[in-house]
Amino acid sequence: MTSLSPALPLWRRVGYPLRQHWHRLRYQGQQLRQNPTSLLGLGLLLLFGYFIAVPVVSLLLDGVQVQFGDERRLGADTGAWTWHYLERTLFSAVAQSQFWTPLGHTLRIALWVVLLCLLVGGLLAWLLTRSDLPARRWLATALIVPYMLPAWTFAMAWLALFRNRSIGGQPGWLETLGVQPPDWLAYGELPITLILALNYIPFVILLLGNALRRLDAQLEDSARILGAGGLTIALRILLPLLLPALLSACLLIFAKVLGEFGVSYVLGLPVNYNVLSTSLFRSIALRQTGSAAVLAGAIMLLGLLSLGLDALLLREARKFITVGGKGSLHRRHPLGRWRWPALGLAGLLFVVSVLLPLLVLLLSTLMRVPGDFSLANFTLDFWLGRDLPFVAERHGVLLSPNLWRAAWNTLWIVGTAAIAAGLLGLLTGYVVVRSPWRPLGLLLRQLTFFPYLVPGVAFAAAYLSLFAEPRGPLPALYGTVTLLILALIADEMPYASRAGLSAMLQLGKDPEEAAQMAGAGWWQRLIRVVIPIQKGALVSGMLLPFISGINGLSLFVILAVPSTDVLTTYALRLLDYNYPQAANAVVLLVCLMALVGTLLTQRLTHTNLAEGLGH
Incomplete structure (x- = not known):
């Protein structure tokens, strides 16, 4: 840096640095006009900050501030600081039933689910990637179908089979056939655990299968040459190398089970079996806002701890690599x-996790009396009938205006949110990759991933907390479509932003630089160069949130009202009215939309969830 002599006049000693600073700012302004990527990033940061971070912070503050209606009881004004809700939820006479018992149920279910997924999913991953199992390629796709379907689909099928009339309503199939299922088999911990395990086994197959596929078989051959047995190879070579993938699968499944709502709602609430998510739902339904905030904070804390541990383990795993590549062997x-017998095991899992649930749901929509297989009992009334003796619906579902209104709401609410999320995800990926200000990109990556750490019920509670009342220029949004769209966009940003980021990392700067040399401005380069090149990624960034939104339940069950029903909440409403045939019919439509959407995504993006596992 050039130093200025003290002998120079004061105006020159002050003016020279000011002129330098002015020219630097002018140059930066010209650069910003030519490439306003950082400015776009700041705008996205403000947008996501308000619609992702602020609702969560607002919800957490509800747990330590006096809520409306509690002023007289607590002797303080609304908004004053208080420890009352923490003490009530964690240490009062109702804490056991409201928090500690649901916490124990949640942790026990999560641990059993993780264990079952590792045992079954790990074995199947090895069979698909490292053995001569027949029909590997077909099974590699078939066994991940349960991951494409809503988990509560299986809960509805279980209820159709094992429901008993200890809670009233129609009987299940077994009860009609003369078998009385006990409550512990029909409801509660056992079925919730089994159904969640069936839903997440494909997750382990995918993660562990890809890790096994990257391992070079020469490592095992070398160990055998040195005299190592099969058990020694498994424990001393394969297990240490696969441990990062195993732990990552365990922690991610654990985090997902913590916030799972649909299965516990269907199979737990009828017998008052609560987990943290359903306890949170009860608190919201009873307008116990402070206690709901504490429960949501506990779920978020557990999720953050598990996923933070996953990130730490992933960083440690990068210290250990195996030398492989094009020359690596994958001997079967x-x-x-x-x-x-191995083929029979894989086939049995497909039957139990896919064919049987869907078949049960389909047959249940065709039976007047569940479980009665006499020909006279079969009917199409629940699909196409008129003037039926049911309070919830007087016509078959396909003739019900409520169904078509819910279907239209699903398509346009989820579709609008998916399009917006896809565009925002691509712009986020562009800023993260192209912005010269690295902290901005890092902050955007973390902020857009944050909703993944927050269970859907807690995130919905956060939006309810923030937007149930007028906030600045925004009116109260509860009960409106706008609230559902905004919440869904924010909730789906982890998928959309990761799709946009992955695509932008593969796009070099050459196309933009060529357009810039031809005189195209930044906006023209973005519209006419980047987006057309990345149209596949843009479609993927829209379809993935669309599929997830169609399957979604926990977000809508809190924020939707009858006039904004989507298919998932409409199905639950029919179930609550004790009309399981119509509820199951709607569930089948949801499954069909999810499967078609997933296949369409794979076709348009030329990808395959099971790619490589069966080869």
Whole structure:
């Protein structure tokens, strides 16, 4: 840096640095006009900050501030600081039933789900990638179908089979056939655990299968040459190398189970079996805003801890790599006499997790009396009938205006949110990759991923807390479509932003630089160069939130009202009215939309969830 002599006049000693600073600011302004990526990033940061961070902070503050209606009881004004809700939720006479018992149920279910997923999913991942299992390519796709379907689909099928009349309503199939299922089999911890395990086993198959596929078989060959047995190879070589993938799968499944709502709602609430998410739902339904905030904070804290631990383990795993690549071998082990039993195990899992639930749901919509297989009992009334003797619906679902209104709401609410999320995700990816200000990109990445750490019920509670009342220029949004769209956009940003980021990392700067040399401005380069090149990623960034939104339940069950019903909440409403045939019909329509959407996504983006597992 050039130093100025003290002998120079004061105006020159002050003026020279000011002129330098002015020219620097002018140059930066010209650069910003030519490439306003950082300015766009700041705008996105403000947008996501308000619609992602602010609702969560607002919800957490509700747990330590006096809520409306509690002023007289607590002797303080609304908004004053208080420890009352923390003490009530964690240490009062109702704490056991409201927090500690649901917490115990949640943790026990999560641990059992993780264990079952590891045992079954780990075995199947090895069979698909490292053995001569017959029909590997078909099974690699078939076994991940449960991950494409809503988890509560299986809960509805379980209820159709094992429902008993201890809670009233129609009987299940087994009860009609003369078998009385006990409550512990029909409801509660056992079915919730089994159904969640079936839903997340494909997750382990995908993660562990990809890790196994990257391992070089020469490592195992070398160990055998040195005299190591199969058990030694598994424990001393394969397990240490696969441990990061195993732990990552465990922690991610654990985090997802913490906030799972639909299965526990269907199979837990009828017998008052609560987990943290359903306890939170009860608190919201009873307008106990402070206690709901504490419960939501506890769920978020557990989720943050598990996913933070996953990030730490992933960073540690990068210290250990194996030398592989194009020359690595993937030799398949012959199963011998276990070949057909292994195929039977994989086939049985597909039947139990896909075919049987969907078949049960379909047949239940065709039976007047559940479980009665006489020909006279079959009917199409629940699909196409008129003047039916049901309070919830007087016509079959396909003739019901409520169904078509819910279907239209689903398509246009979820579709609008998905389009917006896809565009915002691509812009986020562009800013993260192209912005010269690295802290801005890092902050955007973390902020857009944050909704993944917040369970859907808690995130919906956060939006309810913030937008149930007028906030500045925004009116009260509860009960409006606007609130659902805004919440869904924010909730789906982890998928959309990751799709946009992945696409932008693969796009070099050459196309934009060529357009700039031809005289195209920044906006023209974005519209005419970047977006057309990334149209596949843009479609993926829209379809992934669309599929997730169609399957979604926990967000809508709190924020939707009858006039804004979507298919998932409409199905639950029919179930609450004890009309399971119509509810199951709607669930089948949701499954069909989810499967078609997933296949369409794979076709348009030329991807396959099971790619490589069966090869």
